[in-house]
Amino acid sequence: MITFRDLAGVPVHYDRYPKESGFGYGTRGKPLPFKGEGAFIEALDRAMTEVLAAVPASFGAAEVITSAGAYVSKPGYHGLGRAFDLDGIFFAGKEFVTLNFPSDMQFYIGVEAVLRKHFGTILNYDYDLAHRDHFHIDNGSSVGWNKVSKSRVCFLQNALNQCFGAGIQVDGAYGPETEKALKLTLEDLGIGTIGVPANWLTFLDRTAAAAFKLA
Numbered sequence: 001m002i003t004f005r006d007l008a009g010v011p012v013h014y015d016r017y018p019k020e021s022g023f024g025y026g027t028r029g030k031p032l033p034f035k036g037e038g039a040f041i042e043a044l045d046r047a048m049t050e051v052l053a054a055v056p057a058s059f060g061a062a063e064v065i066t067s068a069g070a071y072v073s074k075p076g077y078h079g080l081g082r083a084f085d086l087d088g089i090f091f092a093g094k095e096f097v098t099l100n101f102p103s104d105m106q107f108y109i110g111v112e113a114v115l116r117k118h119f120g121t122i123l124n125y126d127y128d129l130a131h132r133d134h135f136h137i138d139n140g141s142s143v144g145w146n147k148v149s150k151s152r153v154c155f156l157q158n159a160l161n162q163c164f165g166a167g168i169q170v171d172g173a174y175g176p177e178t179e180k181a182l183k184l185t186l187e188d189l190g191i192g193t194i195g196v197p198a199n200w201l202t203f204l205d206r207t208a209a210a211a212f213k214l215a
């Protein structure tokens with residue numbers, strides 16, 4: 001287990017103090033040493049570096065990344081030091097807070113698209129109520145497209161709607177409507193089936209570019 005205080009050169013703050021402290025959820029929080037397993041934190045650092053490089057320069061420099069925690073003594077990937085809860089990213093000219101997904105969908109999808117290039121498991125706003133206020137990121141599954149993973153299907157449906165003009169229901173279930181919208185979008189983009197790992201990565205790149213252009 002290693003201790004880290006920043007990711008991609010940006011300080012990571014804890015923002016789950018009581019609201020009345022002024023350092024609660026949605027604020028920039030306060031510095032805290034976080035712990036995690038070395039290889040996971042290195043991958044997270046690479047992922048955040050790529051996220052910050054993809055965000056349009058017009059939002060200004062990233063100043064604080066907020067988190068609800070990494071290693072925590074509990075079962076699951078947090079207990080292994082192989083999970084991180086991303087609450088938000090504060091730029092000089094933009095506050096990205098995951099709970100604001102309904103009013104900031106494109107930015108949210110841009111961040112998620114880049115994260116998905118690095119991690120197989122990202123639990124998101126539409127996955128369940130517990131994950132509305134953060135991205136849960138872990139390396140318990142490999143990067144790639146998987147039509148039976150609810151969080152991945154929710155991401156795909158939101159990406160198709162918000163970035164590529166589809167008007168499909170976001171329900172986390174991969175049915176004929178989603179399949180048709182995906183097929184049309186991939187044809188438009190000139191990308192082959194996303195079941196091929198390289199095509200999935202290309203789709204994520206194109207999604208992030210489209211999302212941040214609209215954000």
Ligand SMILES: [Zn+2]
Nearest residue numbers: 083084085136
């Ligand atoms: Zn988590």
